[in-house]
Amino acid sequence: MIELRRLYHFETHRECLSGKTGQNAFFRPQSETHPDMRIPLRLAALSALLISSLAQAADLIPIEVHRDANCGCCKKWITHLEANGFKVEDHVEANMSEFKQQHGVPPRLASCHTGLINGKFVEGHVPADQVLALSKRDDLLGVAAPGMPMGSPGMEMDGMSDAYQVIGLKKDGTDVVVADYPAH
């Protein structure tokens, strides 16, 4: 069953990358949640709302996100950034692989969307704290979570997760692991 889901996951995201459809059918709607869980969920939603309005009161960090028009997981990542103190300028691109090439994202590090912050790239489903950490790394041209790791921000799927790494691209063209996330 898990293998089937993984297969489905990759099929879905192949379409996400080619821009045919962005339907993220694997996100379970809240209506399926057990009734007893609804009140805690509402409280959680309320505190998330409070936290995001507090974040708005503070200085928001501007970031550009460039994505394919129909990419559902890209939008989920934008939501993750917005919930963590970023102000996202969302750009739809006709040709993401050309865009990545123009902004120095090597094909080996490629994912779906590409963020741009202070002249550096943020490729794929990189957690918000690693986007913040990038600002302190003058040796890096950008960071990436290559591919579409399940369980990374915007790629949540029924609690399943892949182990993945955030890779930094150094100015000399080599890669360095900046964060390691185990499967759980």
Ligand SMILES: [Cu+2]
């Ligand atoms: Cu994605």
